[in-house]
Amino acid sequence: MRHKPRWALGWSLLPLLSACGGGGLLATVGPDYQAEPLPAVAGWHEPQPGPVVQSAHGGAAGDLIRWWEGFNDPTLTRLLDAAERQSASLAEAKARIEQARANLAGADAALLPNLDASLAGKRSSASFGGEPFVWNQYNAGLQSSWEIDLFGGLARQQQAALGQLAAKSAAWQDARVTVAAETANAYLAYRYCLSQVQILQADRASRSESAQLIAIAGESGLRPAGNVALARAGAAEARSNVLQQQAQCERGVKGLAALTALDETELRGLLGANAEQAAKLPEPPAFRIDAIPAGVLLQRPDIAAAERDVAEASANIGVQRAKQFPKLSLSGNITPTLQNINGAALMLAQTWAIGPTLSLPLFDAGKRAADVAVAEQQYLAAASRFRDKARTAVKEVEEALVRLNSAGLRLPEGRAAVDSYRANYRSLEALNQNGLSSLLDVETARRNLLSAELALKTLEQERVSAWIALYRAVGGGWTANAEAAAQSDVNASPDSLPIQQISFNGGKS
Structure with a gap:
């Protein structure tokens, strides 16, 4: 009977020993990570938005993924797509994912034998x-x-790499939400600017017509020279206001071009495709936050990234502690x-x-112990950042709800003010035409009406902006299910993002 060489018998034991890759062969040093509960209150302090015609958010983040489609604005959809494709922050986030994948591949490889041929x-x-x-x-x-891996140092290293990859993947999702919100706000600012131009143009036309009529009356001696000069000054001021606002809108176009990297000619054609709609503010689909604060926080990718950073820091403690124990190599x-x-x-x-x-390890003048202490402090810092991000998230949701409720309460008052100022202006204008009121009173009423119309438009813009802020604050449609994310946006999502590994259920990392 022919016996195997002793070296062959040794190598045959490798699969058996490699089966211990889930932890150390003798022990697994370092803490077993337990996700701490989210530091969130039991309920929201601010009331929810008013009656919702069509609910776009039933407490599940996946329902918000298609939230932008509810605007029914092809221009906005095109701008969002262009901004995401050209975003430097997204490109950097994706590069960090690839680096984390490489780190994970290295951690996996460290648990197995390496083989070289020459x-x-x-x-x-x-x-x-x-x-x-x-x-x-x-x-x-x-x-x-x-x-x-006698004492689990390599297993902890693998856990740290898994946490890092999940954190970077969630950070990529957070960058997507941020880019979408920034682009939508820039587009909203442009349309708000155009709506202001419309109001100012109507005011300019009214003042110019009044100035012409008063000038004719002045030539006939029916109006004093002071009234003629006042009317001309008002018309000139109105023309200046329009030019100033148009310049502001041009700056908005430049900003959108920089944000989306679209050719300016193409962008102007896109923005001017429906001039009537462009001057109207978009109407976002309303939604309610039916989940408790802790549930809403689960939808935020930045919170998920922070929690995985804590898991990575916990695993790194085990990596450093394992260096204080013997190491066996074959x-x-x-x-x-x-x-x-x-x-x-x-x-x-x-x-x-x-x-x-x-x-x-016999003597290192305390270096290994110091490395463990550093890892423990880094863990405490990561846990503190996680709690801070959770508190900030609650604050952002509450602030967005405050803005929504405030705008909702003020809008009816703003509309009533516009109606009253318009009635007052028309009354004084009619009296002035019959010589029963002064032109100064008419111009004062006109200015009051203009201010009320601009204030109402600002309130409408604030309401839309508050919806976008709430969308961002509740996680912006990010989902912890990578498969669902891939189905909703196949082209944008990096391949096989391990978002599904993110967990807040208090289990082991």
């Missing part, structure tokens, strides 16, 4: 006082080494060599070696 040929000549001889050598080598090689001298027949020489190496 081929070499050598021709040499030697002489020992006599005729020289030629020596030819041809060898093929196979070398392998493997660190046995290495081996096989090197068959063909050789001959002076052209004789080739002869085969085979060598092999296998053996363990045990490293014992």
Whole structure:
């Protein structure tokens, strides 16, 4: 019976030992991570928005993914797509995901043996006082080494890499939400600007017409020169206001061009495709936050990223502690060599070696202990950042609800003010035409009406902006289910993002 070489028997044990990759062979040092509860209150302090015609958010983040479609604005959809494709922050976030994937691949590889092969040929000549001889050598080598994870340092390293990858993936989702909100706000500002231009143009036309009529009356001696000058001043002021506002809108176009990287000619064509709609503020689909604060926070990718940072920091404590314990490595090689001298027949020489190496940390002047202390402080800092982000998230939701409720309460008052100022202006204008009121009273009423109309438009813009802020505050449609995210946006999502590994259920990392 032919026996296997002892080195072959040693290598046959590798699959058995590698099965211990879930933890250390002898022990797994370091804390087992437990996700702490989200520091959120039991309910929202601010009341929910008013009656909702069509609910776009039933407490689940996936329902908000298609929220932008509810605007029914193809221009906005096109701008959002262009901004996401050109965003530098998204590109950087995706690069960090790839780096995290590489780190995870390295951590996985550290748990398994590495294997290298080599081929070499050598021709040499030697002489020992006599005729020289030629020596030819041809060898093929196979070398392998493997660190046995005795105390779980490599397993903790793998856990840290998993946490890092999940955090970077969630950060990419957060960057997407941020880019969408920034683009929508820029587009809203542009349309708000155009609506102001419309109001100012109507005011300019009214003042110009009044100035012409008063000038004719002045030439006939029916109006004093002071009234004629006042009317001309009002018309000039109205023209100046329009030009100033138009310049503001031009700046908005430049900002959108920079944000989306669209050619300005193409962008202007896109923005002017429906001039009547462009001057109207978009109407966002309303939604309610039916979930408790802790449930809403689960929808925020920045909170998920912060929690995974805590898990990574916890695993790093185990990585550093494992360095304080012995380390066992197993290495081996096989090197068959063909050789001959002076052209004789080739002869085969085979060598092999296998053996363990045990490293014992004896004295390092406290460096390893200091590294553990640093890792523990980094964990505490990461946990503090997580809690801070959770508190900030609650604050942002509450602030958005305050803005929504305030705008909702003020809008009816603003509309009533516009109606009253318009009635007052028309009454004074009619009296002035009959010589029963002064032009100064008419111009004062006109200014009051203009201010009320602009204030009402500002309130409407604030309401839309508050909806966008609430969308951003509740997570912006991010979902912890990578498969659902891929189905909703196949082109934008990096392949196989491990978002599904993010958990707040208090289980082990």
